[in-house]
Amino acid sequence: MGTIHITAIAKAPVHAGFAYVDDYKNVPAWMFGVTRFEPVGTQTQGLGATFDATMQLGPKSLNSRVTITEWEQDRLITLASVDGISNTSTWRFAPASDDSTEMTVDFEYSLGGGLAGKVLAKIVEPVVGTAIKYTESTLRKQVEDLARSDAAG
Numbered sequence: 001m002g003t004i005h006i007t008a009i010a011k012a013p014v015h016a017g018f019a020y021v022d023d024y025k026n027v028p029a030w031m032f033g034v035t036r037f038e039p040v041g042t043q044t045q046g047l048g049a050t051f052d053a054t055m056q057l058g059p060k061s062l063n064s065r066v067t068i069t070e071w072e073q074d075r076l077i078t079l080a081s082v083d084g085i086s087n088t089s090t091w092r093f094a095p096a097s098d099d100s101t102e103m104t105v106d107f108e109y110s111l112g113g114g115l116a117g118k119v120l121a122k123i124v125e126p127v128v129g130t131a132i133k134y135t136e137s138t139l140r141k142q143v144e145d146l147a148r149s150d151a152a153g
Contacts, residue, residue, distance in 0.1 A: 004107040011137040012147030017101040032131035
């Protein structure tokens with residue numbers, strides 16, 4: 001099982017960071033490799049909301065269906081796969097200062113065993129470092145931009 005841990009400090013209040021990550025429409029804009037993140041049904045947030053996702057890693061498209069298994073306003077979002085590539089991600093939000101938020105994610109994934117899992121690992125593992133850097137910097141920038149536009153408007 002692979003694990004990715006990301007911590008970002010954004011100059012934005014906790015509610016802005018949480019709201020940005022909680023809005024499924026934003027996921028492809030900041031999550032490395034995600035080309036599709038669509039709700040299954042009408043529920044788009046909160047406990048039980050389910051999404052179909054596609055992640056493009058090199059020449060390989062990985063599909064997964066994830067469900068929100070934990071959700072606490074302005075504090076926590078956990079998604080777990082129910083189909084496709086096995087993965088779990090837990091997002092935590094906490095004040096870093098009066099005007100900054102610490103956003104932390106722990107993302108765990110399993111590419112399966114056997115020959116197919118080993119081949120997939122050879123594709124995925126080289127891009128993990130790039131994925132972490134891209135996701136952290138893009139998420140931080142997007143949240144800070146949203147907070148600035150909210151403050152100005």
